[in-house]
C-alpha cells in the first residue's frame with residue numbers, strides 16, 4: 001500500500017473560492033440547446049419549452065454561472081437573429097458546426113432559462129465576423145433600462161426589465177484558425193480593446209474577459225496573452241484559458257497526470273498577466289476565467305464526430321460518453337481549479353447537456369448523469385469557502401502526456417506526479433472538505449491528514465467514486481452504474497484524519513467541528 005502525508009493549517013489559505021468558479025457552458029452546438037435544455041413538446045417541458053427533468057439535474061449539479069451562446073458558434077452569430085417574434089427570426093447556416101440554426105432560442109429565452117435554473121448568465125460577444133458595434137448594441141439591449149432604440153426593442157419583445165448581465169467574454173478562441181475570422185494577437189487586441197471600451201461606456205458595472213490562448217499547446221501561447229493584455233490591460237478584468245484533457249493514447253497514468261499541466265497553465269498565465277502589470281508598475285491584477293474545461297477526445301478529431309452532412313438542425317455531435325477513468329481526470333481538474341482560487345475567479349465546465357456534458361438526454365426521453373457529473377456536483381456543493389494550502393508528501397511517477405495540435409504530434413513530460421492529489425476547503429462554520437484523488441490504478445493509498453487549527457473534527461459525510469472497470473459508463477439503461485458510494489474507514493482523532501483510498505478513486509470527506 002502507498003502512503004501519503006498531508007499537512008494544512010486553518011490559517012494558511014490560498015484564497016476564497018469565487019462562486020463563479022463553479023460555472024458551466026451552453027452553446028448552440030449539437031443537442032445542447034435544442035433537445036437539451038430546450039425541447040418544446042417533451043413530456044417534462046414547461047410552458048417555455050424548458051425541459052424540467054434537465055432543470056432538476058442542473059440544480060443538482062450546481063453550476064453558478066452559464067456561458068452562452070458559444071464557443072465557436074458565437075464568432076459567426078448575429079445576436080439580433082435570436083430576438084423578437086420567433087416566426088420572424090431567420091434560419092441561418094452556422095459555419096462553426098456546419099448545421100442549420102433555427103434561432104427559435106435566443107438571448108431572452110436564455111435569460112429566462114437562467115432564472116429558472118438559478119444561475120447567473122455569462123454572455124460572449126462576436127468578435128469574429130463582427131466587432132465593437134454589435135457588441136455594444138447587445139449590452140444596450142440587455143442592460144439598459146429603456147428609452148433608447150435597443151433597450152426599447154427589448155421591452156417591445158416582452159422583457160420590460162433589463163437582464164443586467166455582469167460577465168461578458170470578448171469573443172471566443174480568437175487565436176484559432178478554426179474560428180470564423182480568427183485574428184493575430186495585434187488584430188484581436190485592438191478589436192477587443194475598442195469593444196470593451198464601448199461596452200463599458202454603456203454599462204460601467206460589467207466585467208470583461210479577454211480571450212487567452214485556446215489551449216496551452218497553441219504555437220502562439222504566451223506571446224498571445226502578453227500582446228492581448230498589452231492592448232486590453234486597462235479594460236479587461238480577466239484573461240481566459242481553455243483546456244480539454246485527453247487519453248488518445250490509452251495511457252491512463254499520463255491522462256491522470258494531465259490536470260497537473262492545468263496547474264502549470266494557470267501559473268504561467270498568472271505570471272504573464274503580472275508581467276504586463278509590472279511593465280506598467282500597476283497594482284491591478286488580471287484574474288483568470290477558465291471558461292472552457294473538461295475531458296474531450298473521443299468525439300474531437302474525426303470530422304464525422306463533429307460534422308453531420310446535410311446541414312441538419314441540432315444533430316447529435318460531440319456526444320462524448322464519459323467513463324470512470326474520465327471522472328478521475330476530471331476530478332483532478334476540479335482540484336487544480338480549487339487550488340488556484342486566488343486567481344481563477346471564474347470557470348466553466350464545457351458544456352452542460354449532451355455536448356461533452358455531465359448531463360445526457362434522449363430527445364423525447366429521459367435525462368441522466370454522466371460519470372463526470374459527480375465530481376463537479378461535489379465540488380460545487382462542498383468547495384465554497386477558503387481553500388487551504390495543503391502540503392502533500394506522496395510518492396510520484398513520471399508521465400508523458402500526449403496532446404496533439406492539428407497534424408502535429410506533441411507530448412509534454414510531467415515529472416514526479418504525486419499519486420495523491422488534494423484540495424482542502426474550510427467553511428465559516430469550522431468545517432473542512434477534503435477532495436482526494438488516488439491516481440495509483442493498482443494500489444490503495446493510506447492518507448494521513450493533519451488539519452491544524454481546527455480542533456476536534458468529526459466525519460459528516462465520506463464518499464468515494466470508483467469502479468472495478470475504469471471503462472464503466474452510465475447510460476439510459478444503467479444511469480447509476482458509476483455513482484458515489486460511502487467511503488468506509490475514515491478515522492478521525494482530533495484534527496488528524498486517516499483514510500485508505502482505493503486504487504483509482506475520487507474521494508470527498510466532509511468534516512465538521514465536533
Ligand code: AHR
Nearest residue numbers: 070071072073172173350
Ligand atoms: O466546447 C466545444 C468547443 O471547443 C467550443 O465551441 C470552442 O470554443 C472550443 O474549441
